[in-house]
Amino acid sequence: MLDLRGSIPTVIFITDGKYHDSNLLDEIVPQPDAIQLKGPESKQLYPDTLRMVEYYDDEKDLLLTLITNNFEVSPPGFAGLYLNRWQIEVFFKWIKQNLTIKTLWGHSGNAVKVHVWIAICTYLIVAQAKYALGRTLSSY
Numbered sequence: 505m506l507d508l509r510g511s512i513p514t515v516i517f518i519t520d521g522k523y524h525d526s527n528l529l530d531e532i533v534p535q536p537d538a539i540q541l542k543g544p545e546s547k548q549l550y551p552d553t554l555r556m557v558e559y560y561d562d563e564k565d566l567l568l569t570l571i572t573n574n575f576e577v578s579p580p581g582f583a584g585l586y587l588n589r590w591q592i593e594v595f596f597k598w599i600k601q602n603l604t605i606k607t608l609w610g611h612s613g614n615a616v617k618v619h620v621w622i623a624i625c626t627y628l629i630v631a632q633a634k635y636a637l638g639r640t641l642s643s644y
Contacts, residue, residue, distance in 0.1 A: 539554035554572065554573050555571070557569075557583070558579065559580060568586060570582065599623070599624070603623035
């Protein structure tokens with residue numbers, strides 16, 4: 505999960521390549537203030553209210569129908585957030601290209617996770633220092 509206000513991850517799950525992204529939906533806790541689900545099982549699994557947002561994109565001739573727990577953002581604004589989800593993929597690409605994980609410290613699942621977490625934490629520390637110092641230089 506990526507905070508689009510600064511391209512900073514708010515939730516990270518590290519899995520092997522065989523693990524499908526949709527499986528993580530059960531792991532992510534929805535943010536507060538989120539159309540209430542009507543199906544008996546769905547309502548039991550997620551009893552809070554949700555909102556359906558429909559937005560037609562003239563430029564792409566595309567109708568987006570999305571469900572969210574965010575009641576504050578307008579439909580065009582929410583559609584913009586949804587369309588920006590590609591930034592998550594860009595962030596993963598950036599991790600692969602820039603976190604200098606060329607040689608792993610170990611090959612067990614735990615060793616790989618520790619290595620990736622340390623690289624991400626280091627990046628976040630540098631990003632925070634860059635922000636705190638008001639620098640515009642590259643993080644490299």
